[in-house]
Amino acid sequence: MSASAPELTVDSLRAILIEVAGQDESFDADTDIATLTFDELGYDSLALMELSATIEQRFGVAIDEEELSKLSTPEALVLFVNGMLAEVS
Amino acid sequence: MKRAVVTGIGVVAPNGLTTEDFWAATLKGRSGIREVEFGDTRYSARFGGRITDFDDKRHIPSRLLPQTDRMTRLALYAAESAFRDAELDPEAVAGYGSGVTLSNAAGGFALSHRELKKLWGEGPKSVSAYLSFAWFYACNSGQISIRHGLRGPSAALVAEQAGGLDAIGYSRRSVRRGTRMVLTGGVESALDPWGWISHISSGRVARPAAADRAFLPFGTDAAGYVPGEGGAVMVLEDRDEADARRAPRRYGEIAGYAATFDPAPGTGRPPGLRRAAENALADAGLAPADIDVVFADGAGSPDLDRAEAEAISAVFGPRAVPVSVPKALVGRLYAGGAPLDVATALLSIRDDVIPPVPAAVEPDPEYGIDLVVGEPRHVPVRRALVLARGRGGFNSAVVVTAAA
Known part of the structure; x- marks a missing residue:
């Protein structure tokens, strides 16, 4: 396998979320965020727009708004993005 | 009320x-x-x-x-x-x-x-x-x-x-x-x-x-x-x-407020700052002699300073009230400037002291105002007038008084 795009992980998603939208007291470094909803994690629709724009820039995967609204947890979003990455590679 | x-x-x-x-x-x-x-x-x-x-x-x-x-x-x-x-x-x-x-x-x-x-x-x-x-x-x-x-x-x-x-x-x-x-x-x-x-x-x-x-x-x-x-x-x-709720502090009351707009340039009618000051005083039910200090807009340009000094003298009489511009120490803060002046006026009332403009300011005697320069002036302060002008013809005035 050569020069394929890196996969998105829950940890890298966490880092991007904090970078583009900050973090409130809903979770901390020890929280397993994979199956919590973005709502439970304190993120609103604008934060998710920031997230999807950043993922598009860094991974080349565009997530349309309708799709985004269905991806309610980090795990679901990571699976979707990696599925798209596998499709194009 | x-x-x-x-x-x-x-x-x-x-x-x-x-x-x-x-x-x-x-x-x-x-x-x-x-x-x-x-x-x-x-x-x-x-x-x-x-x-x-x-x-x-x-x-x-x-x-x-x-x-x-x-x-x-x-x-x-x-x-x-x-x-x-x-x-x-x-x-x-x-x-x-x-x-x-x-x-x-x-x-x-x-x-x-x-x-x-x-x-x-x-x-x-x-x-x-x-x-x-x-x-x-x-x-x-x-x-x-x-x-x-x-x-x-x-x-x-x-x-x-x-x-x-x-x-x-x-x-x-x-x-x-x-x-x-x-x-x-x-x-x-x-x-x-x-x-x-x-x-x-x-x-x-x-x-x-x-x-x-x-x-x-x-x-x-x-x-x-x-x-x-x-x-x-x-x-x-x-x-x-x-x-x-037994609030621990009452810095003062917002006792009067008024706003006016300058006439269009070329009409020959006077600017609206004087009316704003007079209307705010009337709104507070006070006379000019009741005011202990004026916190001026203090534009810092000779034409605008002159216009403001004329308005203050017209309302209070020449050199009849102490005037200060504490914003000389921080600059003009746009929408933040006048609220900071109101806060300063309330602190003046609390501590009975008028803050000065820096000693570098040599008051132009032609303006005929009693500018507090160099050293704070310790006098009883019960009521203050705060003036503000905005580019484009806005004039506003607020009267704050010690909370009764």
Whole structure:
């Protein structure tokens, strides 16, 4: 396998979320965020727009708004993005 | 009629990040005017009232950092300080009993500048979704409303440098109409390169050789003003409600307010500042002789200083009332300037002392006003008049009095 795009992980998603939208007291470094909803994690629709724009820039995967609204947890979003990455590679 | 009293003050100023630090600096003549640097780029004006000790990560929750311009961060900080000072938990005010009305004149320049640079450099998809609101005039009111759960009457008022007093007048009206508490005032910041050239475009920004000669309102050497950042936010409460919750402080009452608009140029009619002052006094039920100090707009340009001195003399008589311009130490803060003056007036009332303009100001004797220069003047202060003018013809005046 050569020069394929890196996969998105829950940890890298966490880092991007904090970078583009900050973090409130809903979770901390020890929280397993994979199956919590973005709502439970304190993120609103604008934060998710920031997230999807950043993922598009860094991974080349565009997530349309309708799709985004269905991806309610980090795990679901990571699976979707990696599925798209596998499709194009 | 319900009375509106100030029960908490939050100051964020180039010469002090707390009310007491700012007040001490103001009395001692400690200036927040310093060189404003932007890398290698040289601008015709280089002095500004800049806040250098604000720690974004410490003062602002992480979740709010990516979505706020500097002006909003300073406003959020001032709002939190005001509530703490008032010992009021705004979440405890039920339903629609609390509101927020702040003034803003510039919007969020630094964040807009950064994101628009991305628009031209990297394309529309790289622009932050938060730009959609973070540059708004209303953003400070909105973010504070969300953070503190202020669901009652709220607004953002825009009238250049006069708007800060309009916000306070508007908030008083909300209290009179039954809102228990309104957060009021204004905070501004536009000292990034884009904001800076916008300031310079007014044609009135001073270009002095040294910081301590930069802003000399009513002085013989006055040659323009210095733009600054910051402002003040105050908790304005219905006096009965403040009494009922045993509020620890009552800095004073917003006793009078008026606003006027200048006639169109060329009509030959006089500017509206005098009428604003007279109407605010009438609104407070006071005569000129009742006023112990005037906090002047202090434009720092000879034509505007002369016009203001004439208005003050017309209302009070020549040299009949002490006049001060504490903003000589911080610059003109746009929507934040007049609220900071109101906060200063309330502290003058609390401590019976009038802060001076710096000794570098040599009062122009032709103006015929009693400018307090160099040293604070310790006299009883019960009632103060605050004046503000905004570019484009706005005039506003507020009378504050010791809380009875």
